[in-house]
Amino acid sequence: MMKAIGRNLIIEKIKEKQRDGLESVTIDCSEGQPRIWLKNVSYDYDSIEFVQLPHTKTQVLVNLGIPKGALSSGKYPDGTGLARLEFIINDEIRIHPNALIEFDSLVRRYGVLLDHRKKIENIKKSDLYHKDPFNREILKLKETIDTIREITTGYDDKEEYYIEKLAEGIATIAAGVWKVLPNGEIGECVVRLSDFKTNEYANLVGGWIYEGEENNPMLGFRGCSRYVHEEFQEAFILELKAIKKAREWGLINIVPMLPFCRSPEEAKRIIEIMEEEGLVRGQNGLKVYVMAEIPSNIICADIFCEYFDGFSIGSNDLTQLTYGVGRDNEKMIPLMNSYDYNTNSESIRRSVSHLIKTAHERNRKVGICGQAPSDDPDFLRFLIREGIDSISLNFDTFARGRINTWRTEIIESKLTEENKKNTYKFLDKCDNLIDNIRIPRGKLRNMVRKQRKEADKKLLEATEKFDNIFEEISEISYNFIRDLNQGDLKAFDKLYNKYDEKITKCEIEIPKLTEQIREFGIF
Incomplete structure (x- = not known):
């Protein structure tokens, strides 16, 4: 198994092994650090009843993309x-918006190029005929x-077409998450x-016509800078028309959010x-x-509070722009961890704290939509202490994030500093034990699935024991926090x-159970 951080590094590792004749790769992205196996790997899973997850004061939301x-x-x-x-644009529309806006012009341009091509064909012996400057563009x-x-x-x-497809995609997501809260x-x-x-725009159909080369796209022509630029403003207006259409269908839960807004002046123009x-903000x-x-x-x-009703922290971009470091730079990745150029660092904590305080003083909400709260429990604790309004996670980490948020809210609001330390230490012990038995338990369960009715009695017994202790540890950690919430905190030690x-x-x-399953080839 190889461990890697950063999608570019993962892709390079896979390409490297493909050149060596590798046929199968298994990638696990269910946790904070991706893991890669250079073979087919059996996997196990647990089903979770979402309705049984504890409720939290901090909203735990989900990140979605595909409608x-x-x-x-x-x-x-x-x-x-x-x-x-x-x-939605990538999967449903697939075409650069400017190519749709200027479609008739593209057709006329094609006709003009064909006329030029015919004129060149009449000059059989000229250099232009042999160089044929228009042929490649005509074909493309x-x-x-x-x-x-x-x-x-x-x-x-x-x-x-662009407006309709975009509105349909937005409306599908908004309808799917429509929910009346308590x-x-x-x-x-x-x-x-x-x-x-x-x-990324260049990869859309027709993108080659409108997008040039950019040395550093991450810091270039993106986000709100596009919206206010004459080359893209019409395309931005199509997005606004799609948002308006979806809201007019009754989906008033839709809240548009602007990305990469560099200055208040830019914000002012976008709102206009x-x-x-x-x-119009406030209408409907x-x-x-x-x-x-x-x-x-x-x-x-x-x-910025003058122009917006809330903020969503993009922890990845905020971290790399605060420290001036590209998050996919392979050489910088180990330095980021060694020298604290990461999300759970003093600079980012101070930034987040200042934002929440400033926004709340002006009755504005603050959420976070990165994976940092799920990947780093210590950062989650910081966010809860600061009073963040919402945490939005990818769906595969939603259940764990909801449970951890529930735990953290109770601990931070009810316990003394000393008791907080002991409680977090206890929960870490529970979580580590579950992680330690997760793989052998999964292997046992997979063996039972493969053998089905022919499964050995000892194998079934061992699997049952691992299932029982897995559930027991989960219940211990849950019940401890539940009792803390409901009980007399003076009796904490007891x-x-x-x-x-x-x-x-x-x-x-x-360890006794682990020793017993060695006869099944599980170590």
């Missing part, structure tokens, strides 16, 4: 904190036009407007454009949020000792 995913997973969280338009343009016609079949108005409010569906970078298109309950992912968003948080005794028995039992 179909919202129909199956959207009803469980209290809303979505990040729905990315990029997924024809292919683009034909593809657009094929994809947009049934739509004479190509702009309407306080009577409708759970929000926060839709981040497009944040493709230049190289939105108002011109009929999206419309809120507008902004990503807090640039140091200027933090430094000028008080001014309660702690009671549950510590239970978990110690599990600690003693696990």
